[in-house]
Amino acid sequence: MDGADDFLHRARLATLVLIPVILIVVGVWQQFHPPPPISRSLANGVYRNACCGSVILKDGTMYFDEGSVKYRLFEIKNKLYAEPDVEVHVLDAKKVIAVRDRHNLYIGFLRPAHRAKNMSGLYDARTEPPGKLTLFGYMQNTEYEFARVIAEPR
Numbered sequence: 280m281d282g283a284d285d286f287l288h289r290a291r292l293a294t295l296v297l298i299p300v301i302l303i304v305v306g307v308w309q310q311f312h313p314p315p316p317i318s319r320s321l322a323n324g325v326y327r328n329a330c331c332g333s334v335i336l337k338d339g340t341m342y343f344d345e346g347s348v349k350y351r352l353f354e355i356k357n358k359l360y361a362e363p364d365v366e367v368h369v370l371d372a373k374k375v376i377a378v379r380d381r382h383n384l385y386i387g388f389l390r391p392a393h394r395a396k397n398m399s400g401l402y403d404a405r406t407e408p409p410g411k412l413t414l415f416g417y418m419q420n421t422e423y424e425f426a427r428v429i430a431e432p433r
Contacts, residue, residue: 314405316352317352317353317354317359317405318352319338319339319351319352320338321352321359321405321406321408321409322336322352322359322361322388322408322409322412323336323337323338323408323430324336324408324427324428324429324430325427325428325429326411326412326425326426326427326428327425327426327428328369328423328424328425328426330372330373330423331369331372331373331374331375331414331423331425332344332374332375333425333428334375334412334414334425336350336361336412339351339352341361341363341367341386343367343374343375343376344374344375345374345375345376345377346377348363348364348365348367348377349363349364350362350363350364350386354404354405357403357404358387358388358404359387359388359404359405359409360385360386360387360388361385361386361388361412362385362386363377363384363386365377365378365379366378366384367384367386367414368384368414368415368416368417369414369415369416369417369421369423370416370417371417372416372421372423375414376417378417384415386412386413386414387412387413388404388409388411388412388413389409389410389411389412389413389424408427408430409427410426410427411424411425411426411427412424412425412427413425
């Protein structure tokens with residue numbers, strides 16, 4: 280029995296040492312190897328709002344009647360956002376504009392209501408295209424939702 284007791288003691292000791300080491304290695308790996316950037320084409324599409332017209336997102340550029348702006352996609356707590364080069368707003372509940380002297384407002388995306396959750400039960404903002412985007416009114420606190428009507432603009 281001495282050999283069996285010695286083996287169990289060593290196995291317990293090894294387990295107590297290996298589990299923290301493995302957790303530390305995984306934590307360090309995740310810290311220095313962040314997930315790959317979100318594809319610029321994930322949000323591609325035509326988005327419409329009844330009062331404000333349409334915006335087109337195509338490979339990192341947002342097009343609207345008054346011009347266009349570049350943006351990058353990112354994810355925070357499984358929510359997709361776009362950071363445009365300059366702020367993009369809705370003016371007088373009529374049209375989308377770029378405000379070139381300001382730069383601190385993100386564009387929020389919402390997942391499609393009809394989209395089922397993935398196998399793990401969570402929405403994956405890094406891989407599942409959004410169903411809507413939200414812009415704010417210029418000099419007001421009104422949100423304007425633009426629904427995605429066409430997945431891939433030409």
